[in-house]
Amino acid sequence: MRAAILTIGTEILFGQITNTNTVFLSRELNNMGFDVLYHHTVGDNEGRLADLMTDIFRSCDLIITTGGLGPTEDDLTKETAAEVLHDTLVRHEESVRWLEGLYASRGWSMTENTYKQAMMPSRATVFPNSNGTAPGFALSENGRIIACMPGPPNEMKAMWSLSVKPYLESFSSEVIRYRILRTYGIGEPKLETLLLPLIDGQTDPTLATYAKVGECSLRIASKRATEEEAFAAIDEMTAKVMDIIGDNVYSMDDEELYLVVGKKLIANNLEISSCESCTGGLFASTLVKVPGISAVFDRGIVTYSERAKTEELGVPAELIAAKTAESPEVALAMAAGLKKKTGSRICVSSTGVAGPGPYHGLPAGTMFIGLVWDADISEKAAVSGETLPDDPSVRFRVIRMDTVRDERETNKLFCVLKMLDSIRRILP
Amino acid sequence: MRAAILTIGTEILFGQITNTNTVFLSRELNNMGFDVLYHHTVGDNEGRLADLMTDIFRSCDLIITTGGLGPTEDDLTKETAAEVLHDTLVRHEESVRWLEGLYASRGWSMTENTYKQAMMPSRATVFPNSNGTAPGFALSENGRIIACMPGPPNEMKAMWSLSVKPYLESFSSEVIRYRILRTYGIGEPKLETLLLPLIDGQTDPTLATYAKVGECSLRIASKRATEEEAFAAIDEMTAKVMDIIGDNVYSMDDEELYLVVGKKLIANNLEISSCESCTGGLFASTLVKVPGISAVFDRGIVTYSERAKTEELGVPAELIAAKTAESPEVALAMAAGLKKKTGSRICVSSTGVAGPGPYHGLPAGTMFIGLVWDADISEKAAVSGETLPDDPSVRFRVIRMDTVRDERETNKLFCVLKMLDSIRRILP
Secondary structure: OEEEEEEEOHHHHOOOOOOOHHHHHHHHHHHOOOEEEEEEEEOOOHHHHHHHHHHHOOOOOEEEEEOOOOOOOOOOHHHHHHHHOOOOEEEOHHHHHHHHHHHHHHOOOOOHHHHHHHEEEOOOEEEOOOOOOOOEEEEEEOOEEEEEEOOOHHHHHHHHHHHHHHHHHOOOOOEEEEEEEEEOOOOHHHHHHHHHHHHOOOOOOEEEEEEEOOEEEEEEEEEEOOHHHHHHHHHHHHHHHHHHHHHHEEEOOOOOHHHHHHHHHHHOOOOEEEEEOOOOOHHHHHHOOOOOHHHOEEEEEEEOOHHHHHHHHOOOHHHHHHHOOOOHHHHHHHHHHHHHHHOOOEEEEEEEOOOOOOEOOEOOOEEEEEEEEEHHHOHHHHHOOEEEOOEEEEEEEEEEEEOOOOOHHHHHHHHHHHHHHHHHOOOO | OEEEEEEEOHHHHOOOOOOOHHHHHHHHHHHOOOEEEEEEEEOOOHHHHHHHHHHHOOOOOEEEEEOOOOOOOOOOHHHHHHHHOOOOEEEOHHHHHHHHHHHHHHOOOOOHHHHHHHEEEOOOEEEOOOOOOOOEEEEEEOOEEEEEEOOOHHHHHHHHHHHHHHHHHOOOOOEEEEEEEEEOOOOHHHHHHHHHHHHOOOOOOEEEEEEEOOEEEEEEEEEEOOHHHHHHHHHHHHHHHHHHHHHHEEEOOOOOHHHHHHHHHHHOOOOEEEEEOOOOOHHHHHHOOOOOHHHOEEEEEEEOOHHHHHHHHOOOHHHHHHHOOOOHHHHHHHHHHHHHHHOOOEEEEEEEOOOOOOEOOEOOOEEEEEEEEEHHHOHHHHHOOEEEOOEEEEEEEEEEEEOOOOOHHHHHHHHHHHHHHHHHOOOO
């Protein structure tokens, strides 16, 4: 089935907001097996909207719209969709009752234009809005479908998952299900090469790789008669994939690396502290996005000056003078000093040249990570790295990165991903 | 002039990347006085691309495209633009020589498909690419214009500023110039009310407000016969605006708050350190995005645990026990402790409830900022806040925020903006 995503809203045409709805819906529709042929954005103008919908139906069967469902006169999506598919708006009594209940429960008074939100095409399938006041709907005629959702992303996403996606799936006798494995430490070309024996001649499940900044995802999709069959096929393929690249897979639920690592730290009650130079607090501010991380994150120190490295972490000034602050020796001394100071079970450090431009003779993207941990936190932790000379119960690793990039923010991001992945590899 | 922005690239239709080019171009075109009627995205498909261009010209005079200018067979923008405006591709000798020179200088060898990038419509105005290998162009016929740029944002933006924007301006006998004032601490409704006497009945310069997350921008635009006249009118209006809201304007160059503050700290050689609880390192990681900040940023400490607040900053455990960590007293003790420890000229702290959900009886969004500074850093610094009881040369303020939001990341961002703005207000 061929689809177009149509965004309705003048504020997008002014460049005032970035259109993230379209990214979300594109992924969802592609994952469901739709061919997304177009994205369009148009303002609150009935004539242009109607013309565009008519044009789209020359090559597509499905139009998904977001925006223009509100109570004001600008909001023309319903009128226009009804016009294009030869229907008229009528009062949808169920939505009227729902709106009146919602307004009463919040102590708001219903104004005349509030009722506009309950006007729906007479043949529409109406979708409730669990996060707002404007219901959505789908309308079809001769195999052409228009499905309309509100513009605010939280309202749209909830309506998509609860109503629109199931509605669209009801048109197919088969179901498509998929799993997204997220990997770190393996580029897209290498991933494709390694998985070639599984990809070649494979029609179902299908495997597709997606490069992201600093990492790569793998989508395993299956189209079968039932959900059970699809998941069974995906499970079988997942096992084969894990045999080949299991070490690099950090999530089977399309979850971000910092969340995976943070949740594991919390689940295992492993206290962690960080000290950062080249990443400037990006590690700490990323980790604290994990809900509940305060239970295990003791502290993060951004030692930007050399003096701070010495005062906060006990890095000898002579070591910095001899090796420069951007050295593997200082990375280790920072992490080891933090361990001594905090006693946290895991301590991680970063130092190096984020760029732009070289520094102390090192090109941008040369960065060092120090990782120090109690050997008893896991079996993996007990055999990775080397033991500290003065304390055999504590082990360490120093990781060197050469991103060969001259982009400061990208280098910082790459370094934080590497810090997180290095921690992941010693966790239970 | 009515315009459409047309993005060409299958990866956008898959939802693999967010379309930021369109946001940039929408702002630029609107600022130049174009009416942007549509955004469209289409894949690498010649038939659909040609149909779409033809459809757009039913209501627009200008199509701006990005993407599809590369050397591979997928890249069809030039062929299609030429077809729609009745031209044919020819070898553009100047681009051939430029490409050969570029490849020679980098030690690359020219392959056959490299020359495809130098094929241009015979009537095209060709635009050089200062950040890549694919030149762009504009082609016009009977008042219809197609201007094509490469997809990578750094290539597109440079070509836009250096070539495409001046090319489009050459079609107008008037010039539009504008200035964007960025403000903090004043909501959009209040801003509009305060400026109503200037906005009412005003045709040139025009004033328009734009709400952003946690702040608001004001655009002053003038359309005149010459650039000089436009800027003179803008200057005059700027002066009137500054009389009313000058205290809240932090940039007259559309520069972000952290950059304005960071550059001022560097210019005045004012050392700064930070300690953060509820913002979890977001202040430090934002400030270190300022180029050259290492000259003045000594250190940033994320004291997430109560123990870290006591050990790192000397906040008495009894104070935390008596007042809770999320209190104005602890915010001040953190900043004052950091000042004692580092001697930095300015020290700032954050503590409170970012959310989601309430904590220690405080609703999400209740946050406290401690700011401590040497009174002699500026005249403003010498009269703001109160003096520390044990050191009259050091002054302080404690700022309370109640964002009334239950969104953790938004609250952190709001708190960091407030920290930055509070620092701005004591700088020279």
